[in-house]
């Protein structure tokens with residue numbers, strides 16, 4: 001059946017209407033005229049698959065990645081970069097509009113929309129190392145990922161033949177140093193000397209035990225040095241993270257008392273502490289908290305402390321008075337309990353950093369009982385994917 005694709009949905013899939021029913025078609029973009037096969041029919045929507053492009057959209061560019069459309073990693077490579085930004089801005093604006101919230105969003109683009117990621121996670125099944133094929137557990141073997149940094153791509157070739165089954169996470173810093181973490185039941189015999197000849201190998205961790213070298217990396221950003229353990233979170237895109245850190249610095253002053261919830265290795269806390277604010281960070285991963293305490297020391301920042309705890313458990317017990325709260329939760333967003341406490345303690349400002357606009361708008365609707373939006377940003381942290389980072393700076397009404 002022939003259809004014209006009208007727009008993109010929130011997951012970067014083309015949308016066409018068949019007998020007025022919305023039909024989601026991966027790998028198609030607005031303006032494509034295609035032959036589509038319906039693969040799933042539901043009461044309110046269909047899912048479809050492109051059988052043939054009859055006329056391609058004037059917007060379409062050729063995806064650079066040979067695995068595009070096969071691996072589930074990115075969805076937007078057949079659009080010019082500027083259009084992916086327009087799409088993300090419109091998507092977040094419309095989401096707020098649907099919830100009757102007017103919003104005026106500033107956009108922070110990525111200066112390196114390819115080869116930006118400092119971390120990738122690869123699956124290994126029967127010696128094939130790569131990503132899962134969209135919506136399956138079959139692995140598409142890859143030689144490189146166009147979103148990953150060069151140092152990571154170089155490492156993929158080198159580690160590829162060492163593992164039969166398991167998972168490999170490769171991390172690097174801007175200095176091209178590499179940390180490889182492997183989860184596997186294989187009896188491994190990794191030629192460390194060969195790896196060291198080819199890449200700046202800092203360490204190899206196997207099943208959470210250090211196999212060679214260190215189990216952490218250092219990264220320098222915004223005049224701060226961060227130690228990051230293999231199991232601690234770190235922002236995946238240093239080019240955009242530096243702008244996120246700058247936004248935090250720009251919105252904190254010396255007189256502030258800041259609570260940084262979900263603080264990881266202390267990145268945002270240290271940005272605030274650098275401005276002279278007193279800061280308390282809360283994080284649930286032990287190594288991340290140890291990193292954060294160490295990071296405060298190596299950056300000579302004394303006005304900051306960290307506690308190891310679940311935010312949910314500890315938030316109502318924190319006795320210090322805060323006028324500013326930073327939250328940077330996982331995609332699931334804030335729990336009802338955290339929102340209730342925030343509405344009770346009513347800090348002057350809440351800086352909400354989010355990697356999922358759906359949970360951001362859900363949480364803001366509850367917070368809007370007391371808070372209004374002073375400033376809103378989207379940051380293109382995850383270029384060529386449908387994902388988007390957002391920041392809301394909320395001030396008490």
Ligand SMILES: C[S@@+](CC[C@H](N)C(=O)[O-])C[C@H]1O[C@@H](n2cnc3c(N)ncnc32)[C@H](O)[C@@H]1O
Pocket residue numbers: 232233234235262263264265266267268282283284285288309310311312328329330355
């Ligand atoms: C999106 S990351 C943000 C980290 C940090 N703000 C940064 O910029 O690197 C979310 C962090 O929240 C932590 N986390 C997840 N659930 C948590 C919880 N219930 N309590 C405390 N920390 C949590 C994760 O371990 C992770 O470090």
